[in-house]
Amino acid sequence: xxxxxxxxxxxxxPEGAIASLNCTYSDRGSQSFFxxxxxxxxxxxxxxxxxxxxxxxxxxxxxxxxKASQYVSLLIRDSQPSDSxxxxxxxxxxxxxxxxxxxxxxxxxxx
Amino acid sequence: EAQVTQNPRYLITVTGKxxxxxxxxxxNHEYMSWYRQDPGxxxxxxxxxxxxxxxxxxxxxxxxxxxxxxxxxxxxxLESPSPNQTSLYFCASSLSIKGYSxxxxxxxxxxxxx
Numbered sequence: 001x002x003x004x005x006x007x008x009x010x011x012x013x014p015e016g017a018i019a020s021l022n023c024t025y026s027d028r029g030s031q032s033f034f035x036x037x038x039x040x041x042x043x044x045x046x047x048x049x050x051x052x053x054x055x056x057x058x059x060x061x062x063x064x065x066x067k068a069s070q071y072v073s074l075l076i077r078d079s080q081p082s083d084s085x086x087x088x089x090x091x092x093x094x095x096x097x098x099x100x101x102x103x104x105x106x107x108x109x110x111x
Numbered sequence: 112e113a114q115v116t117q118n119p120r121y122l123i124t125v126t127g128k129x130x131x132x133x134x135x136x137x138x139n140h141e142y143m144s145w146y147r148q149d150p151g152x153x154x155x156x157x158x159x160x161x162x163x164x165x166x167x168x169x170x171x172x173x174x175x176x177x178x179x180x181x182x183x184x185x186x187x188x189l190e191s192p193s194p195n196q197t198s199l200y201f202c203a204s205s206l207s208i209k210g211y212s213x214x215x216x217x218x219x220x221x222x223x224x225x
Contacts, residue, residue, distance in 0.1 A: 008151070032210070032211050034213055034214075041199075041219075041221075042218075042219070043201055043216040043217060043218050043219050044154070044201070044214075044216050045216070046213045046214075046215075049211055049213060051211055088153070088154070090214070092208070094208050094209045094210065098208075099144075099156075099208070099214065101146075101153050101154040102153055103151060103152060103153035104153055
């Protein structure tokens, strides 16, 4: 079983729609959770992090965390073609000096 | 500008020829790490360093070496590269592995071993 799982996609949404990206993790001791965006051939860049159950909003992005279900998601409102990228979920358990990445979900926003 | 700098960006080499990929950060970060990224497998950790002179293996350390003699530098060494080490490599740093400080990534090194 992969430790951090994401649907590889591709996930295709029309411009202006809400894109929903999901991530599940196996380590119950995980404490902080990150979403990175990666354009093809480029390095990952941080979008958001979350560490408490519930929602965290930043502009068009909302991260949602449910530790009981070991589930974290990213919602992108008013999706734009420039949001087309691969989104990586990362999970940290600093008791293990550990940060684990999912394989990523490829998102395509169609004009 | 705060950044993680990797060099070279692209490297083509032959099997068995030793190579070093350099990584330097100017943010006074304690934690540094090397990842390789392959299609469908995501980012896999090769080695990491909690601080100067403290390094440890990640998930895929075979065939790689690292050193951390100075806080800012964390080179990745391939003593005898093989074709299965063809990959996209990223160096990353973080203020600490504790808490919520995110990883900052370098621009990547695309390595091809023939």
